[in-house]
Amino acid sequence: MAKPTPASTMPPTTISLRAPSKYLSSPTAPSTTSGSPFVSPPLEWLWRTWAVTHSTLSMWRSARNVRITYKPYKPEAGEPVANDNLVEYEKKSGKGGVKTVAGIEQPDPAIPSAWTWRGKGLLVIASSHWEVLGWGERPLVSEEGGDERWAVTWFAPTLFTQEGVDIYSDRKEGLSKETAGEIIKVLKELKDAPKVVELVEKHMQEVDISLPWKEGK
Secondary structure (H helix, E strand, O other): OOOOOOEOOOOOOOOOOEOOHHHOOOOOOOEEOOOOEOOEOOHHHHOOEEEEEEEOOHHHOOEEEEEEEEEEOOHHHOOOOOEEEEEEEEEOOOOOOOEEEEEEEEEOOOOOOEEEEEEOHHHHHOEEEEEEEEEEEEEOOOOOOOEEEEEEEEEOOOOOOOOEEEEEEOOOOOOOHHHHHHHHHHHOOOOOOHHHHHHHHHHOEEOEOOOOOOOOO
16 A cells, blocks of 8 residues: 655645546656645644635535535544535525535545545435645735635546536635636646546636525534
């Protein structure tokens, strides 16, 4: 078994992405669009609520305020070896409450920053594979200042969904236009994954955000 790429403790400040593992001849040691080796985000960095700001997935066209919360699964049992994953979203019309999809995911033993998700409850029969293609932090160029965290995730096709790419922001209001634009530009430079480039060119759209978020139960 290949040794996974070690996690970095310093978030990247430039936007650089890797191709999904299915398109690589050496998926256990991927390189990025900048030519440097891919480094996994620390779990502590990933554990937070992310707003999905852009997506190629058609399932989010009728939704708004899509957010995903990652946290350690059963941390009281010792060092966590799995993530608790909660997806929340609202109807684009604003009618009704908050819809949720809950699952548990375990890391891939060979591919860095890749996960196998399985649903909870009635969704226990459903599973999927996803990977972090890139992540980092950048200073906001607007007058408000501060930093924004971003991540790009790729989802393998399942019986229920097609292959897709999401862009995340740690800010409820979403990414700055500068960061979102640069991420999409770099996604189109993934020469090892022409299918992903085609997805981005044809299907990447903003996900509707309408603050404040409704709160789930």
